[in-house]
Amino acid sequence: MPTSPSSSGIDWPRVHAEALAVLQRYLRIDTSNPPGHETPAAHFLGDLLAAEGIACEYIEEMPGRAMLIARLPGDGSRRPLMLANHTDVVPVEAEYWDVPPFSGLIRDGRVYGRGAVDMKSAGVMQLFAMLLLHRLGLPLRRDLIFVAVPDEEGGGEGGMGWLARNRPELFDVECCINEGGTGMADFGGRPARLFEVAITEKEMSPLQLIAVGTPGHASKPAADNSAVRLIAALARLARWDRGLTLTPITRAYLEGLHAAGLIGDLDDRAALDAAIHASPDSVATFSNTLNITMIDVGMKFNVVPARSTATIDCRLVPGQDRHAWLREVEAVIDDPLVSVEFILPDAEAPAVSPEDTELFRVIRDVCTEAFEDAAVVASTSIVGTDNRFTRLLGVPSYGFIPALLSQSERDGFHGHNEFITVDNLNMGLELMYEVVRRMVT
């Protein structure tokens, strides 16, 4: 990657080595959530900042689950830029890993560990953007705020959600960078340099199915077994071809991909379908997903269950009426003895951040200057992130991890053998620094 002239003054090979060592140490702090226990991680990051004279504040609302807020002051002529990340990680099933998951082991140019992509490496990229600006002593036109929060993997209410409710003054910022979109080294099964910048995210709407029937002794034929009804309903949902949902946002994303030459003619529906179906992530971007995740049936082998329930993870493409969606689900099940309910109460739908902001333009400029064939496209995050809290406060919030992750790196999100290549870490450090430098100096 060509290092831009404005990065002169930074000894990048040395910074790369320093950041890699920091990431290794960070990965060794086990912040599996539950229970989280993120305080050591918050202090690990904060100590690195404080050692160079950057002011840090810790908030420990929940014991053992501290959040860190650090601020590099600017001259106040522009509103602050916030860099936000989460310190917790999802639990591991260590027996499926080829390396110890909290080792930070480096092998074949990859650094392994739970959090290597989600999102401790991105936290390190943000951390070094702040450290490097401070070391260079450049005058800043706006404050730079670094926020590392716990509990994102538990829904965020104890982390960013708490801050959003209790520290509104913190969010008097111009914009925010967090996770949710990443660079990708491929698209549609072909090599690419695609930097997705998430401007919104799918709406989590998990469902519960409740089937009722006639209970009785399991020694006799049971014409009306609730378990059979439930399974028939689940099978209908699993076979349901829901097609692609095109909204103004998903259409704009397609147009971005087309402009970058990553997909062909948008009117060629067959080719479009094939390109989207090359990756489950793309399918998820364009469709309301339903995944059966839990089934609860019966209490004893010889009792026909009167009530059987299932839980379905369901995520909607933003901009839809979720009650209309519920009626569609009911119509597909088509059984009056199977009811469908939302598990979560109605809440504000995910907000959408604008594309016509200085930060979005800077991200586009930095990526396309680094790689002339880079495509920078506004996207929808298929997973929930802390951005939903900041977006609902009106802060333009972008999911942006500036590294070109391969499919196997992307599989590390909540998967086994999570890793990031050292090359991607280095790229992320340089691009994140450059984006932040242009925004704050």
Ligand SMILES: [Zn+2]
């Ligand atoms: Zn994450």
